[in-house]
Amino acid sequence: MTKPRTFTGVSIAALALLAALLPLLHLAFPPEHALHVSGYTLALVGKFMCYALAALALDLVWGYTGILSLGHALFFALGAYAHGMYLMRAIGRDGVYGSALPDFMVFLDWQELPWFWAMTDSFWYCMALVVLAPGVLAFVFGYFAFRSRIKGVYFSIITQALAYAGMLLFFRNDTGFGGNNGFTDFRRILGYDITAPGTRAALYLATLVFLVGALCLCRWLVASRLGRILQGVRDAEPRLMFLGYDPLWFKLFVWTLSAVLCGIAGALYVPQVGIVNPSEMSPANSIEMVIWVAVGGRGTLLGAILGAFTVNGLKSWFTAAFPDLWLFALGLLFILVTLLMPKGLLGLRLPRRRPAPAAHEAPTLEEAA
Numbered sequence: 001m002t003k004p005r006t007f008t009g010v011s012i013a014a015l016a017l018l019a020a021l022l023p024l025l026h027l028a029f030p031p032e033h034a035l036h037v038s039g040y041t042l043a044l045v046g047k048f049m050c051y052a053l054a055a056l057a058l059d060l061v062w063g064y065t066g067i068l069s070l071g072h073a074l075f076f077a078l079g080a081y082a083h084g085m086y087l088m089r090a091i092g093r094d095g096v097y098g099s100a101l102p103d104f105m106v107f108l109d110w111q112e113l114p115w116f117w118a119m120t121d122s123f124w125y126c127m128a129l130v131v132l133a134p135g136v137l138a139f140v141f142g143y144f145a146f147r148s149r150i151k152g153v154y155f156s157i158i159t160q161a162l163a164y165a166g167m168l169l170f171f172r173n174d175t176g177f178g179g180n181n182g183f184t185d186f187r188r189i190l191g192y193d194i195t196a197p198g199t200r201a202a203l204y205l206a207t208l209v210f211l212v213g214a215l216c217l218c219r220w221l222v223a224s225r226l227g228r229i230l231q232g233v234r235d236a237e238p239r240l241m242f243l244g245y246d247p248l249w250f251k252l253f254v255w256t257l258s259a260v261l262c263g264i265a266g267a268l269y270v271p272q273v274g275i276v277n278p279s280e281m282s283p284a285n286s287i288e289m290v291i292w293v294a295v296g297g298r299g300t301l302l303g304a305i306l307g308a309f310t311v312n313g314l315k316s317w318f319t320a321a322f323p324d325l326w327l328f329a330l331g332l333l334f335i336l337v338t339l340l341m342p343k344g345l346l347g348l349r350l351p352r353r354r355p356a357p358a359a360h361e362a363p364t365l366e367e368a369a
Contacts, residue, residue, distance in 0.1 A: 083266070085117065086122070182275060
């Protein structure tokens with residue numbers, strides 16, 4: 001019986017080292033050199049890694065626990081806004097209006113910072129918000145949803161409604177988050193110029209470290225006893241309850257962890273892209289995350305990363321070459337994967353050949369079949 005090839009830890013380390021070469025090529029060679037990697041390319045790959053981290057978080061709850069979320073973009077955006085608050089405060093008086101208040105507050109005639117902006121000039125306080133904002137929201141929402149035994153399509157619809165409500169709230173100018181314009185025009189992070197080559201390289205490497213770290217954490221989690229229980233929740237929840245397990249706390253744990261990972265992805269995304277606005281919470285963004293996981297291979301972790309890079313790479317090319325056709329191409333891609341590749345791109349791995357049995361060895365039943 002043949003076994004499919006799998007990615008080993010050595011393979012992952014090799015890919016990570018290869019990805020780590022990009023910022024070195026960006027810094028070591030001048031722009032006119034053939035080996036130079038442009039700042040645009042570095043930011044683009046960094047953005048894709050943020051998307052891959054979000055896809056990994058979604059695969060943890062959908063692929064391994066069977067919880068399909070259509071609202072993960074909300075957690076991604078909350079992490080982005082939490083970091084964006086610090087980046088807006090770090091501008092100081094270098095903004096358009098020369099005020100200590102962020103420019104959008106001056107434009108909207110705010111006289112002082114609202115209470116929830118207190119201490120946002122502290123980087124570490126905002127990093128705590130990156131974890132707490134999506135984590136607390138996911139815990140509270142998940143507790144009431146899972147306690148009420150909401151599951152399946154009903155849970156998916158509720159998460160989509162939650163993301164849509166968050167988007168509408170952040171679109172309002174009186175909420176103190178910049179309205180439809182959101183946050184932009186960032187200047188510094190930890191005192192360093194955010195557009196400097198060294199800063200871009202550091203942000204890229206930080207994203208790579210978090211992505212590899214999250215992958216290792218998720219691989220350890222799904223291979224542990226807890227991971228087997230989560231798969232039991234996905235495949236046979238009533239049987240799991242019969243054995244004495246309460247699925248509520250297991251689902252709540254993985255749901256909250258997934259939201260926190262999504263928030264971290266959003267926090268890494270903001271300084272590299274340079275803007276965050278309420279459109280990041282759009283239900284369409286959450287659906288795209290589901291497509292990333294489905295295209296790469298649900299329930300594989302590495303497939304989620306592969307799908308995020310593949311779909312967003314196609315999106316970058318399509319929106320430049322055929323901007324009006326991208327949504328049609330995305331829909332067609334999802335249909336083809338669903339019908340022809342139910343296990344995603346990672347399911348196309350070639351089987352490993354086994355040596356032919358010796359003359360004195362009888363074939364196994366699987367080999368004979």
